[in-house]
Amino acid sequence: MKKMVMGVDGMRCGMCETHVNDAVRKVNGVVRVKSSAARNVTEVVAEDGADEKEIVKAISELGYRVMAYKSEPYERKKLFGIFGGR
Numbered sequence: 001m002k003k004m005v006m007g008v009d010g011m012r013c014g015m016c017e018t019h020v021n022d023a024v025r026k027v028n029g030v031v032r033v034k035s036s037a038a039r040n041v042t043e044v045v046a047e048d049g050a051d052e053k054e055i056v057k058a059i060s061e062l063g064y065r066v067m068a069y070k071s072e073p074y075e076r077k078k079l080f081g082i083f084g085g086r
Contacts (some may be wrong), residue, residue, distance in 0.1 A: 001031065001076075004044040004052060006069035008059060011037035016064070023058040030055065045074050 011017060018036040018040055024033040029050025044055055048075040056066045 001074040002046055002048055002050070002071050003071050003074035004046065004055065005073045006042045006059070008035065008040055008042050008058070008064050008068050011035060011040060011065040012030070015036055019062055020059055020064060023062055024055055026050070027054045027058050071076040 008020065011020060014037065016037050020035045020063055021033045024042065025046055027046075027050065029047040030044060031047065032045040033042065042059065046055070052069075052071060056069070059066050
């Protein structure tokens with residue numbers, strides 16, 4: 001899995017966040033998405049095979065601009081370090 005953190009220009013309110021989240025969720029392989037208009041950021045957790053260009057395209061087609069993003073490996077956090085193995 002991977003986590004992408006994107007700078008998104010143009011989000012102004014909660015409805016903007018919802019529109020971005022809904023569009024990104026439709027991309028194959030996306031597991032979780034959360035946007036913040038206040039911080040101009042969208043965070044995406046996706047399967048390794050998810051196409052980053054498709055995620056950027058989904059946001060751009062709504063009229064928002066992805067200014068930059070970084071992608072890094074993602075590991076699910078274990079509950080109190082006891083669930084999920086070591």
